[in-house]
Structures are given as structure tokens and as C-alpha cells.
Amino acid sequence: MPTPPDAEHAGAAAVEQSWARGVDEVVGALEVDPARGLDAQEVERRRERHGPNRLGEARRRGPLRILVDQFASTVVLVLVAAEVLALVFGRGAEAIAIAAVLIVNTAIGFVSEWRATRAMNALRELARPDVRVRREGAERTVAEDELVPGDVVIVEAGDRGPADVRLIEANGLQVDESALTGESVAVAKRTDAVGDDAPLAERSGMFFKGTVATAGSAEGLVVATGTATELGRISELAATAEGRMSPLRRRLDRLGRRLALLTLVLAATVAALGLLVGQDPTRMIETALALAVAAIPEALPIVATIALAHGMWLLARQNAVVNRLPAVETLGATQVILTDKTGTLTENRMQLVRVVTAADEHHLGGGRERRGGAQAEDEPAEPEGTLRRVLEVGALCNNVSVADDADDEAEGPQGDPTEVALALGARRLGLDRATLLERQPEVREEPFDAERMLMATFHRREDDDVRVAVKGAPGAVLDVCTQVAGEEGTRELGESARREWVERADALAAEGLRVLAVAERSTEDADADPYRELTLLGLVGLEDPPREGVRWAVEECQRAGITVVLATGDQAATAHAIARQTSIVADEGAEVVEGADLPASGDLGEDERRRVLDTRVFARVNPEQKLRLIEALQAEGRVVAMTGDGINDAPALETADIGVAMGRRGTDAAREAADMVLQDDAFETIVAAVRQGRIIFGNIRKAVMFVLCTNLAEVLAVAVASVLGAFTALPLPLLPLQILYLNVLTDVFPALALAVGRGADDVMTQPPRPREEAVLTAAHWREIAGWSLVLAASVLAASAVATFVLGMATLQAITVSFLTLAFGKLWFTFVLRAPGTGVLRNDVVRNPWVWAALALCVPLLLAAVYLPGLSDVLRTRAPGAGGWALLLGLSLVPFAVGQAVRVRQSLAAARG
Numbered sequence: 001m002p003t004p005p006d007a008e009h010a011g012a013a014a015v016e017q018s019w020a021r022g023v024d025e026v027v028g029a030l031e032v033d034p035a036r037g038l039d040a041q042e043v044e045r046r047r048e049r050h051g052p053n054r055l056g057e058a059r060r061r062g063p064l065r066i067l068v069d070q071f072a073s074t075v076v077l078v079l080v081a082a083e084v085l086a087l088v089f090g091r092g093a094e095a096i097a098i099a100a101v102l103i104v105n106t107a108i109g110f111v112s113e114w115r116a117t118r119a120m121n122a123l124r125e126l127a128r129p130d131v132r133v134r135r136e137g138a139e140r141t142v143a144e145d146e147l148v149p150g151d152v153v154i155v156e157a158g159d160r161g162p163a164d165v166r167l168i169e170a171n172g173l174q175v176d177e178s179a180l181t182g183e184s185v186a187v188a189k190r191t192d193a194v195g196d197d198a199p200l201a202e203r204s205g206m207f208f209k210g211t212v213a214t215a216g217s218a219e220g221l222v223v224a225t226g227t228a229t230e231l232g233r234i235s236e237l238a239a240t241a242e243g244r245m246s247p248l249r250r251r252l253d254r255l256g257r258r259l260a261l262l263t264l265v266l267a268a269t270v271a272a273l274g275l276l277v278g279q280d281p282t283r284m285i286e287t288a289l290a291l292a293v294a295a296i297p298e299a300l301p302i303v304a305t306i307a308l309a310h311g312m313w314l315l316a317r318q319n320a321v322v323n324r325l326p327a328v329e330t331l332g333a334t335q336v337i338l339t340d341k342t343g344t345l346t347e348n349r350m351q352l353v354r355v356v357t358a359a360d361e362h363h364l365g366g367g368r369e370r371r372g373g374a375q376a377e378d379e380p381a382e383p384e385g386t387l388r389r390v391l392e393v394g395a396l397c398n399n400v401s402v403a404d405d406a407d408d409e410a411e412g413p414q415g416d417p418t419e420v421a422l423a424l425g426a427r428r429l430g431l432d433r434a435t436l437l438e439r440q441p442e443v444r445e446e447p448f449d450a451e452r453m454l455m456a457t458f459h460r461r462e463d464d465d466v467r468v469a470v471k472g473a474p475g476a477v478l479d480v481c482t483q484v485a486g487e488e489g490t491r492e493l494g495e496s497a498r499r500e501w502v503e504r505a506d507a508l509a510a511e512g513l514r515v516l517a518v519a520e521r522s523t524e525d526a527d528a529d530p531y532r533e534l535t536l537l538g539l540v541g542l543e544d545p546p547r548e549g550v551r552w553a554v555e556e557c558q559r560a561g562i563t564v565v566l567a568t569g570d571q572a573a574t575a576h577a578i579a580r581q582t583s584i585v586a587d588e589g590a591e592v593v594e595g596a597d598l599p600a601s602g603d604l605g606e607d608e609r610r611r612v613l614d615t616r617v618f619a620r621v622n623p624e625q626k627l628r629l630i631e632a633l634q635a636e637g638r639v640v641a642m643t644g645d646g647i648n649d650a651p652a653l654e655t656a657d658i659g660v661a662m663g664r665r666g667t668d669a670a671r672e673a674a675d676m677v678l679q680d681d682a683f684e685t686i687v688a689a690v691r692q693g694r695i696i697f698g699n700i701r702k703a704v705m706f707v708l709c710t711n712l713a714e715v716l717a718v719a720v721a722s723v724l725g726a727f728t729a730l731p732l733p734l735l736p737l738q739i740l741y742l743n744v745l746t747d748v749f750p751a752l753a754l755a756v757g758r759g760a761d762d763v764m765t766q767p768p769r770p771r772e773e774a775v776l777t778a779a780h781w782r783e784i785a786g787w788s789l790v791l792a793a794s795v796l797a798a799s800a801v802a803t804f805v806l807g808m809a810t811l812q813a814i815t816v817s818f819l820t821l822a823f824g825k826l827w828f829t830f831v832l833r834a835p836g837t838g839v840l841r842n843d844v845v846r847n848p849w850v851w852a853a854l855a856l857c858v859p860l861l862l863a864a865v866y867l868p869g870l871s872d873v874l875r876t877r878a879p880g881a882g883g884w885a886l887l888l889g890l891s892l893v894p895f896a897v898g899q900a901v902r903v904r905q906s907l908a909a910a911r912g
Contacts, residue, residue, distance in 0.1 A: 019194055022193050030150040036136065039135070050225055052145045155213050163222045175214065268288065271284045303700060307755040311328050323676060332695075334768060335768045338565045350542045355539070357390060357538040364428070399416070439461075466525070470534055474539060476517075501517075509570075512581060518538060521533055560690070592615075623649050623651070639658075658676060699755050701776070706750060712784065742818070750854075754847070762837075791824050795817050801886055822861050829853075830845065833902065837906075
């Protein structure tokens with residue numbers, strides 16, 4: 001097959017119509033040994049030929065598109081209107097300055113969005129899905145886009161097709177192909193070839209890119225990558241999520257447009273009234289220009305972009321990769337975290353620590369201390385009798401791959417943690433899985449069935465009979481056992497004995513162990529039903545202790561008003577034990593609700609609803625029941641974050657306000673459905689993300705309040721002065737060029753500094769904000785109005801004192817009011833500290849970016865007055881010693897009033 005001309009991006013099919021070829025023919029065409037896979041040199045050669053395994057992406061917003069988009073904002077349109085007005089009336093200096101501001105504003109917006117776009121691209125690279133392959137005789141994990149034709153892919157339930165794969169082995173594989181065919185029912189897969197003209201839906205030997213394995217396992221050979229896959233041929237995937245505005249950004253842009261349009265109407269009204277009463281047209285033009293320029297919140301459109309992009313990078317550094325930008329906003333409002341157990345609350349490093357047989361109970365410590373400080377010392381050196389049979393069945397009824405040199409979990413065995421623990425536990429006592437399989441090769445597998453909670457494998461022994469090895473949930477195994485093994489032979493398993501085994505399983509689970517039962521039987525028929533007339537061998541207890549730091553993280557959530565709910569498929573006793581150890585529940589008698597006790601469908605009754613809302617531990621729940629729990633909580637107005645890792649968790653992850661997928665053990669389907677992916681699978685990372693979400697929202701709120709307070713103060717000062725000027729000699733406090741200069745300096749840089757602050761120390765001691773709470777509440781608007789009035793009054797007072805008391809010339813008096821506003825804005829930054837914090841010890845004072853903004857703005861303000869050329873353009877004059885004393889004193893008035901208000905608020909909160 002010819003190589004596509006642009007292989008780097010296109011990918012290529014290596015075997016045409018592979019569904020119609022036999023397995024041996026495909027293997028030969030790809031020149032690969034499935035038992036060994038490709039070597040590194042061959043992988044590199046094929047990658048150079050076929051290119052990376054990527055679909056053709058929709059055209060992303062490039063630099064030119066981002067630049068053009070900057071001129072579509074209301075901010076720019078208002079500036080253009082002011083530019084036209086200045087040119088029409090011959091105000092050349094103002095026209096040049098407005099053009100400069102247009103350039104600066106556009107540059108800031110362009111750089112911000114370009115950096116955010118690059119950040120999203122980099123985060124996408126962090127979250128690239130991984131695939132299990134066999135290369136050079138060993139199983140390993142590689143990024144999906146590194147696959148090449150001929151790679152041997154290992155498929156498990158929950159995996160999403162990474163490329164078009166020709167199956168060479170299939171064990172009960174069921175695949176959801178709705179992404180390609182629209183067929184909602186999963187289809188069974190096998191390795192047989194079909195006809196050349198078989199339609200897509202009937203190519204049973206293929207596992208296509210974008211489809212999802214819902215059950216079973218398989219191995220296959222990659223036959224097509226990138227756009228040569230079926231999915232690549234029929235679809236063009238959009239990858240421009242970073243180009244869509246988040247809801248918060250849209251709200252801020254809408255707010256900016258309304259403020260700008262409102263002030264333009266005010267400017268036109270003031271100018272018209274002034275002309276009607278006989279005011280100087282030149283003064284009215286200056287007034288209109290000043291009001292129009294003052295109306296523009298230059299910093300507002302980019303505050304959210306900077307804050308969200310910065311927050312996403314901080315989250316990524318803490319192992320939380322955000323898939324969807326709005327999730328960053330919602331994180332801070334999280335009220336309930338619905339978490340699973342394994343790998344999130346616990347280490348996900350299972351170890352076999354207990355085996356219970358009919359005759360004895362064996363502690364297999366393996367060097368790990370048991371809870372309570374006692375260390376196992378009775379680990380048998382040579383397992384014999386029923387114990388040996390238990391360990392053999394655990395190692396055989398297993399899909400794990402353990403390298404020859406792997407002594408523990410850290411050496412990288414591949415597979416489910418429970419199965420890894422069983423294989424390594426047997427190996428630790430001298431029963432190597434590979435050796436067992438050589439003596440008793442596997443001839444059939446019944447994959448784990450989530451409904452039956454059982455798994456079985458068939459093994460041919462030397463005497464040609466077949467050993468059926470079974471493991472599963474204790475109750476499920478006991479239901480299909482008729483006998484129990486003892487040291488002196490087997491005996492019938494009666495009802496009283498079943499109850500005793502159930503009690504033993506409950507006792508192990510109450511210690512926080514995961515409990516499985518193992519059984520076996522002999523047969524001559526490899527096609528026999530595996531789940532009948534079994535002999536119970538015993539119980540195994542596996543330990544997965546809580547992660548270090550989880551208890552503290554849960555307690556921090558509780559202090560923050562966030563409810564942590566454990567929902568697990570484990571047994572009730574195990575769930576309760578872990579919940580106690582992690583502080584999810586404190587009461588030893590706390591209720592545990594099992595999935596079977598939840599209503600099957602429909603709305604919850606009042607009693608059931610109250611029970612769900614009050615319960616903190618749910619056991620034996622399946623993904624559908626998790627979905628109903630989320631819906632019940634959301635119906636009460638709760639903002640819910642939910643963790644998940646399986647393919648069946650995808651609907652619940654989509655439904656939750658914040659879907660959180662596991663990056664290490666999560667399936668591709670779960671990761672794609674989630675809003676956020678945890679690279680370390682740790683509960684502490686969720687808490688850190690919630691904390692960061694609160695900080696981000698608080699920072700944006702501070703920055704928006706700063707911009708609106710200072711812009712509204714400018715509008716009020718100019719509007720009031722223009723009215724008073726009709727009756728007095730009071731000049732305009734600010735000229736258009738001066739407002740432009742201030743808005744570029746003292747609006748943008750302090751606002752951006754506030755947007756990237758580290759947040760208050762007590763951010764996780766406050767209750768979550770309501771789901772629909774606006775960026776600015778009625779209380780915030782009242783504060784904005786009050787502080788704007790104080791700031792505007794200070795500016796007008798400075799102008800009046802300079803004109804009528806100190807007798808300054810017009811331009812010198814305007815310079816005093818100009819600097820009063822400028823320094824008043826800078827000092828006002830510190831008023832926006834978190835409520836309850838001290839004047840000198842707070843999140844704003846600790847923010848190094850605020851000090852950097854001040855260090856930049858102060859010299860530039862001095863340059864505006866004393867730098868020749870710049871002072872001429874801005875029409876400023878040195879204020880003199882008296883002027884400096886006046887402007888510095890009045891610029892501190894808003895700061896003093898604001899700090900007094902904050903202190904009063906803190907005292908009121910303390911009394912309350």
C-alpha cells in the first residue's frame with residue numbers, strides 16, 4: 001500500500017481489508033511475532049513511514065485568528081469610536097494615544113489568549129491516553145499516538161480502541177461500536193475472518209479506533225493508524241476547546257459591554273446637556289472623550305483568561321489535569337465529593353495478608369505491619385495442603401503479567417491490583433504463576449462478570465483432566481459451592497457451614513481487608529459450566545491501607561463544609577472500616593447503605609431521599625446506582641464531584657458537576673467523560689483542586705471588583721466635575737490621555753496581579769459558595785458603589801483644593817487629581833484582602849505579583865510627570881511639595897476607609 005504524502009499527520013493503513021484475512025495472513029503481512037512484538041528499531045522505522053497515530057484535527061485557532069478576534073470585542077470597538085471622535089475634532093495627540101492604547105490592549109489580549117491556547121495544548125499532551133502493548137517480549141505502556149502498524153495491543157474491558165486493531169485472540173470481548181455504527185448494543189468479537197464486502201458492523205474480527213471494550217479481554221495487531229482508521233476516514237474531530245469561552249469569561253465580557261454602552265450613553269448625555277446650556281464645545285468634547293475612555297474596562301476581558309490559565313497550570317503541577325475549562329470555575333463551589341475507595345482513599349497496592357481455610361487461618365505479612373502494631377510471624381515457608389491449593393487457584397485464575405525479576409508491586413507487574421496481589425502473594429511463597437501455567441496451561445477463560453461477581457479459568461493437567469479455578473465475591477462463590485475442602489478431604493457444605501463462612505468473611509472485611517473466596521473442581525470437559533458443584537477452598541484477605549494524608553484531606557473537606565461520601569463496590573464491612581480510618585464517619589455504628597437497598601429506578605420517596613442525603617457510606621453499589629445518588633444530591637441543589645475509573649462510570653462522570661477520572665487505573669472511556677483527570681489517583685489531589693478552584697474564583701472576584709471600582713470612580717469624577725464646571729471654575733479632574741495612561745497601567749497590572757494570587761490561608765474553612773452565585777453578588781455591588789464614591793470624592797476633593805485653596809493653574813491642578821486617582825488605585829488594591837485577615841498579614845500583602853505591579857506602576861507614574869516628552873503629551877505639570885502632600889494624603893483616604901470597613905466586618909463576624 002502506498003505511503004500517504006503527508007505521513008507525519010495522516011497515519012496509514014498497513015493491511016488492507018484485514019477483517020477478511022486470516023490471523024496468520026495478517027501476522028505475515030505485518031512481519032511481526034505476536035508473542036514478542038516489535039523491537040525499538042522497527043517501531044521507529046514504522047513511525048517514520050506511517051507518522052504518529054493521530055486523527056486529523058480541526059483547524060485550531062492560530063496566532064492570526066487570535067489576533068483578528070481581539071478586534072471583535074466591545075472594548076476595542078469603543079476605543080475605535082473614541083479614536084474616530086478624536087480625529088474628527090482634530091485632537092491629534094488624543095488620537096495617537098488612543099491608537100497606542102489600542103495596540104497595547106490588543107497585544108495584552110493576544111498574548112494572554114495565545115498563552116492560554118498553548119497551555120491547553122500542553123495539558124492535552126499531559127493527558128494523552130496510554131495503551132498496553134507487547135514490545136521486545138515484554139508488556140509495557142505507551143502513549144496512544146506512539147502506536148505503529150504491527151504493534152501487539154492488549155485489550156481489557158473499559159479500553160477505548162487506540163487504532164484499528166485486527167484481533168488475534170478474543171476472550172469474551174464485547175465492544176460498543178456506537179461511535180461508528182450507531183448501534184447501541186455491544187457486539188461480540190472473535191478472531192474469524194469475514195467476507196471482503198462485510199459492512200462495518202459485521203467485521204467481528206476488528207476492534208476499531210474510538211470504540212469501547214465493554215467486557216472481556218483480547219489481543220490484536222494494529223493494522224491502521226491515524227486518519228487511515230475507519231474513524232479517521234468518516235470524521236473530523238474538533239480539538240478547539242480552548243477557543244470556546246468559559247461561562248465565567250462570557251459573563252465578564254457581557255458585563256464589560258453593558259458598562260461600556262451605559263457610560264457611552266452617559267457621555268453623550270453629559271456632552272449634549274453641556275452644549276445646550278452654552279458650555280465651551282472644546283470642554284464638552286474633552287468630557288465626552290474622557291467619559292468614553294473611562295468607561296472601558298481594559299483589564300476585564302483578560303482577567304478570567306489569565307486566572308483560569310494560571311489555575312490550570314497550578315492544578316497540573318498538583319497532578320490534576322483539567323479537560324474542560326468551566327470545571328475550574330465549578331471546583332470552588334463543590335459541596336459533595338462522591339469518592340470510590342480503591343486507589344483514591346487507599347494506596348491501590350494490594351497485598352495478600354490473610355488466608356482462611358477450613359482448618360486454619362494464615363497470616364501472610366510479607367514484612368508489612370498489621371494495623372495495631374502487630375506483625376505477622378507465622379508465614380509458612382512451604383505451603384502445603386489446602387493453603388497451597390488456595391494460592392495456586394489465586395495465581396491461576398488471574399490475568400496479571402508479572403516479570404521474572406518482580407519481587408513486589410514496585411517492579412511493574414501489569415494488571416488489576418487485586419490479581420497482582422494474588423500472583424505476588426503466591427510467588428512470595430514459592431508458587432510462581434509462570435511455572436504453574438507451564439504445568440497446567442490455560443485452555444479457557446470465563447472473564448470476570450460484574451453481575452455474577454465471579455471469574456473462572458480452565459487448566460489442562462498432566463493426567464489430562466481439567467482443573468477449573470474460580471474466584472469471586474464470597475457470597476457469589478458460596479452460592480455455587482456444594483463442598484468444602486479440609487485437610488482430611490472434602491465434606492458437604494451445608495447451610496450452617498455457609499453461614500459460618502459468611503461470618504468469617506464479614507470478620508475479615510471488618511478489619512478493612514478486601515475478601516475473596518476461591519474454589520475449584522475437576523472435569524473432563526473444557527466447555528463445561530464453571531460455576532456448579534464447586535469445592536470451596538477458603539477465603540483470601542487482601543490489604544489496601546488508606547493513603548497517607550487521606551484522613552487529613554477528608555477532615556479539611558469537612559472543615560470547608562464539603563461532605564465526603566464513600567460509594568464503593570466493596571463489602572459493607574470493608575467500606576465501613578475504611579470510612580472510619582479516613583474520618584468519613586466517626587461513629588462506629590454509622591449506617592452503611594448497600595446498593596441492593598436503593599430503589600431500582602424512579603424518583604426517591606421522602607424517607608429514601610432523606611436517608612440518601614444523610615448517609616456517608618454506600619457499599620456494593622454499581623455505576624447505575626452511583627448515577628442515581630448524584631441525581632438525588634443535585635436535586636437538593638448540591639454541587640457534586642464524583643470519582644470514577646471504569647467504563648460504566650462514564651454516565652455518572654458526565655452527570656456530576658465535576659467528573660474526576662483516575663489517570664493511572666482509569667479507563668479511556670472514564671478519562672474522556674471526566675472534567676478532570678488525576679495523574680496520581682489520590683483523594684488529596686481532589687481536595688487540592690477544590691482549594692485551587694476556590695482561590696481562582698476568589699481571585700477573579702477581587703480583580704473584577706478592582707477594575708469596576710476604579711473605572712466607575714473615573715466615570716463619576718469626570719461626570720460630576722463636568723456638571724459642577726457649568727457653575728464653577730472647577731476643571732475636569734482627568735484628561736482623556738491621562739485616563740488612557742492610567743487604565744493601561746493602574747487597571748491592568750494590579751488586576752492581573754490580583755488574578756494570580758495564592759489565596760487566603762483560611763479558604764478551606766469557608767462554606768462552599770452556592771451553585772448559581774454570580775461573580776458579583778448584591779453585597780459586592782454595594783461595596784463597589786461605596787468604594788467608587790469614596791475614590792471619586794477623593795479625586796474631586798484634590799482637584800477642588802488644588803484649584804481653590806492652593807491656587808494652582810489648571811494643568812497643575814489636573815495633575816494633582818490625576819496622581820490622586822493613580823495612587824488611590826494602587827493603595828486600594830490592599831483593601832481587597834480576604835475578610836477576616838489582618839491589615840499586614842493577608843493574601844494581598846503576601847502576593848508577590850502585587851508588589852511587582854506597584855514597583856512597575858510607581859516609576860511610570862513619576863515618569864508621566866517628570867519625563868520630558870511624555871509629560872508634554874499627557875499635559876502634566878509638577879505638583880510641587882504642597883501638591884504631593886495633598887495628593888498622597890487624599891489618595892490614602894479610600895485605603896483608610898476600606899481598611900476601617902474590613903476591620904468592622906471582621907469584628908462583626910467574630911461577634912456573630
